[in-house]
Amino acid sequence: MQYEEIRRQVLGAIREAQARGLIHGTSGNIAVRQPGGDVVAITPSGRPYDTMQPEDIAIVTLSGEWIDGPYRPSSETPMHTAVYRARPDVGATVHTHALYSTVMAMGLDELPPSTPPQAEFAPMRVIPFAVPGSQKLADYVTGALGADGLAVLLRNHGNFCCGRDIGAAMTAAVYVEEAAQVAYHAALLGQFHPLAAEDVQACKDMLAAGRAV
Ligand SMILES: [Zn+2]
16 A cells, blocks of 8 residues: 555544544544655545545645545645645644534634643634635635644634644644633633733743743
8 A cells, every 4th residue: 555654644643533522424634744745645535434444545646636545535635735835844734623613713813722732822813714625715724824823713614733743733633622612611601811922922932942831
């Protein structure tokens, strides 16, 4: 099997995202870039993840051309490949329709972090709705991520996270959903007090220096 390692990483990440309750059924999609290469492995479209095998994972070029695998790549491939083209530092991308991210994306322009580990993924900007698979959505995602962003929330849709590798991208997906979950519950109690901007920056500085927060 060609591209076996990145196919296995995609499938392993799907299993983890399922176990964490971040994706259900066939929703959400995950991609991993071939190190040093110009192709990505990405979940196929509309296939049940429960019975998926590594060889079922699609391989596409960075322009989104389907070059290997028995099933058509995810219909949401354009936003993933747009990020890989724009950001050479990105090695993996995770898109989910996670519940709290979806809820909080309806009422905010940006999701502020509430705890130090969440600060790494700020700013978590909310982008307007655009049809899945559209160039407009790809443009919104790459625009909101900018040169070094790690996460965006998609209004009426979910979230999109990236990282240097699949572990980092999955960590982002977990903490973004956690940030949304904390914000939701705190707002419900009428006591939503996210981290102050200077504390977010201080935490980011510590993380950048390799220290735990
Ligand atoms: Zn989606």
